[in-house]
Amino acid sequence: FKGFAMKKIGETGWVEKEVPECGPMDAIIKPTCVSPCTSDIHTVWEGAIGERTDMVLGHEAVGEVVEVGSLVKKFKPGDKVIVPAITPDWDDEASQRGFPSQTTEPLGGWKFSNFKDGVFGERFHVNMADANLTILPDGLSDEAAVMLVDMWSTGMMGSENADIPLGGSVLVIGIGAVGLSAIAGAKLLGAGRLFAAGTRPISVEVAKKYGATDIINYREGPIDEQVRELTGGEGVDSVIIAGGNLENTWKEAISSAKAGGTVSNVNYLSGADNVLIPRVEWGCGMSNISIHNGLCPGGAVRMERLADLALYGRQDPELLVTHKFKGLDKIEDALYLMKEKPKDLIKPVVMLDLD
Ligand code: NAD
Ligand code: ZN
Incomplete structure (x- = not known):
């Protein structure tokens, strides 16, 4: 064949x-x-x-x-x-x-x-x-x-792995087809406020249809700083990584999560050998921010x-x-x-x- x-x-x-x-x-x-x-x-x-x-x-x-x-x-x-x-x-x-x-x-x-x-x-x-x-x-x-x-299946797994409390706040980083599916899943699993970080106009449109309440443009500054500003400094319960890069994204994800929150990765990591977890933002390793991932x-x-x-x-x-x-x-x-x-x-x- x-x-x-x-x-x-x-x-x-x-x-x-x-x-x-x-x-x-x-x-x-x-x-x-x-x-x-x-x-x-x-x-x-x-x-x-x-x-x-x-x-x-x-x-x-x-x-x-x-x-x-x-x-x-x-x-x-x-x-x-x-x-x-x-x-x-x-x-x-x-x-x-x-x-x-x-x-x-x-x-x-x-x-x-x-x-x-x-x-x-x-x-x-x-x-x-x-x-x-x-x-x-x-x-x-x-x-x-x-x-x-x-x-x-992947995007919704991202939201299932994110321990979203009913009414909890969620951030999805990257809104290609996987991130959009994560938004759909997060809404179905009971997200309250739902931030989507992305820029493609067509993706922004579908993000809103799937349940995003706030759009963050990552080209206008670090995602975590924008999330903290929009939440009065608090951050979110759950972060789903469905795009981004190895230089900034993990810092932005960890630093957007509240203590006790969850970062759920579905991104296929490539382009560097190590994933850098920011020490201070991760509460010197003691902030109860869990990292989940899956295929x-x-x-x-x-x-x-x-x-x-x-x-x-x-x-x-x-x-x-x-x-x-x-x-x-x-x-x-x-x-x-x-x-x-x-x-x-x-x-x-x-x-x-x-x-
Ligand atoms: P995509 O490229 O369409 O979406 C990723 C999005 O991230 C893009 O819109 C891109 O503009 C955006 N982005 C780039 N830099 C960013 C940044 N700094 N901050 C925020 N967003 C940024 O890809 P996709 O098809 O939605 O897939 C997403 C990822 O999931 C890919 O890496 C893919 O290989 C992976 N994947 C994993 C599984 C799994 O089983 N875990 C399954 C399928 C796909
Ligand atoms: Zn695939």
């Missing part, structure tokens, strides 16, 4: 590959809608997970089942399915400890476009189909569903629950989709658009009509 790949760090291109073998518990999928992720950009152009050779990119997809293994009970060829970006090994010990995204090795639940071919091709392989796939429900479009598999949750149940948030009108995932392409060849354009991040972009999707 044909796929769009990372040829090596800094280089992409089309490759021809054999359709992978379908194990007894697995499935082979033909994608009908895919979306590039900022993580693909970190992986290719920053080499953030190290060298990869001719690896098909992409981990956000909705598709059609073309083949299932002999032990698969819930799916058959022709079924339309939501494919989570993260497909854990549910029998692994890390799953039993409660961390399915970290199975077999750190970040090991993340297989597509990390250590196996991803979804930017005519076919791809899914492990443990019964536990990982979900039927695409009626009433949810492909474009909406593809926003759940990584963006909503996007995957699996069927997570996807069903996120789909219900959309189906029952809690939030609208399609607000994140700003650009639509058609045809396999356009995957390249969509990925480069994601790399360039024009001002009117949140997320592009590519609709596919494959044989």
